[in-house]
Amino acid sequence: MSESTPAAPSNMVTLTIDGQTVAVPKGTNVLEAARTLGTDISAFCYHPGLSIAACCRQCLVSIEKNPKLQPSCQSAVAEGMVVHTKDPQSTLARKQMLEFTLVNHPIDCPICDKAGECTLQKLYFDHDNANSRVDTPKVHKDKAVDLGPTVVLDQERCILCTRCIRVCDEVAGVHQLEMSQRGDHETLGTAPGAKLDNPYSLNVVDVCPVGALTAKDFRFTMRAWELEATPSICQGCATGCNLEIHHKNERAWRLIPRHNDDVNQYWMCDDGRFTYRDLREERLAVATVGGLPSGWDRALARAGERLAAVLKQSSSLGVVLSATHSNEDNFALAMLAKAWGAGRIFLGARAAVPERADDKLRDADVNPNTAGVNAIAKALGLTLGSGADLEEAVNAGAVHAVVVLGDALNVSEQALARLAEIEVIAIASHERGVVKQAKVALPVAAWAELAGTVTNRKGLVQRMHAAFPPPGQAIPGWEAVVRLAGATGVKFSWTHAREVFKDMTGKVSELSGHTWVREARPLQLRFAGSRG
């Protein structure tokens, strides 16, 4: 057949949906084909990242030459197929399916955390919007069932779509959730002897189309419609999962995975989701001198004075780049190190956690930008020493002053104590580790507060967007480097992270060809429709 239509390659199938002709790859289902035309067929159990169950029957459509309505999620496209999604028969069927789904659903939207981003709520207003015709009492099941360390289940709200079971089976690779009983007494629960404790458990909350599964971490803290979403990249490990920061009042409330087929598909691990807590803990909000709050001017004056003395013999100056900071921050500091002629360059990173690695999303390297820093150092001809090298250099007295980006050093307690004795100038977002002992500490923005890029383990350069402003006197890291450079008489002309990035793409071959992605405007979730 495809030979007769030379325009369509042989792996494409042409079909008609609601009178519109569309060509989609062979093996696509009708529901996805309709979505390419902008026709969103309602569905609960279908999720593009999971296997197909076709158990909710919410996506029924009429396909010509079929005697009965077909679930569009399970019907593969065929050449010449004619599909009607808006004809009276299938519209009525979907409306009636929704009514059945609502028979035992406790319409407790006011106290349900999913309200505002609930698929059932959305479909009710899209399809039905009618009063209940059911006058028999609803089936009662258990409420607030503790499934494990992260998730709470409300069995009454569950509409039995089995998405969560498939997430555990197919994404986490463990069978921890199960349906029991039959008919309207069918109940979701943990499999015998199991707890929902896999490292990807919170994905079940995302895929839940209703409020049956709620995250303990987010439960009852914030209503979905009050939040705004800004796209960013997870800083939990080198995988660089794409995520959305859901924030309000200049504070992140939760992290939700964002679809990217090249990195994380639709998923994210629990550890990554909890990294938002770190944005408010132990923050360095004001420039300090000798551990005391001082302000930028005095801190820079003090740093410039000390560095001027050390730079007379620049081989005794150490500079530590950071695998936990963005490419822009690292590039700026690396350029400054070159301008200073610093003797030793090191890589500051969090210690690897081999036991967390798996073949899915979690990586042993818990730094988001190791690949990026290495690429920058290579391109600028700098040799990066490890934490052990830094320890050795400090113990041997080879460095008299160290400029540190970030707070992660991966050195022993003894080396940290030795570092307290020499001149440490820290450029960091958090006041911990080496930053606590720094003679001068310059406050910079954390990952959720800056525009920048990070390079993941596959070498993919991904853009982070600023969700809210940094606390106190903190400024973006590259800007702190520019100020520090000015204090030592080195001039950089960058005025925006975009300019640093542009400069960097010209010098770092791994980044050449990349363009600066425009700033994303926060999306108000009250206009985002349903999620899950």
Added chain:
Amino acid sequence: MSSSHAHDESAEPQKGPKVLAVSPKNPNVRTIQVVRPENADTTFLAATATGLGITIRHFGKNLLLPRKSVEALGQGGAAAHVRFKNDIETIQYPEEKVQYPERYRGLHRLMLRDDGAVRCVACMCCPTVCPAHCITIVPEESSDPSIEKRPAVFEIDELRCVVCGLCVEACPCDAIRMDTAEHAKPVEERWEAVENKASLMGRGIRSTATQGGEGPTWRDKK
């Protein structure tokens, strides 16, 4: 729908304000065009004179009517007192107070459950709808699994409140009301105007509304 719409418009005689649209659900709900004449006299002399006229009339009534009324009735007692009260324009506040209309929006109050617990389930509908952002709610998990959610903190800044009543409209469970007919109290410090959960509940009474509406609900006792 469209036919009934047309019927409503044709049945209505074309007088009074111009009808722009009629709700298809309720013909009494309609959008009308209000013609406001251009303000020709920007000195407001005529309006000032009208206003002064009203003031003078009230002054005259206050001065003359009570004695006249009592004399005209010629019997004194309660009936005269009533007449006196009705005729005179000045209210002797605070000894004498105006009876507010039934739907007057006064200070907020939080309604109570039968056991005296707060009825509010911290659904956040009222802070969402509040145009003045004067409501602060911090939810918490209730110890009662059939209630699930309740406010740990419920604060209303009565200085910020614009008394629009949208919070009462938005409330799905008759938890907040503005039917106290009380004014916001005068305060010396701004923070004193912030009503907290205890003070709001202090004015509350047990609500007679059925939780979840009438009829069989998901929380029916078996």
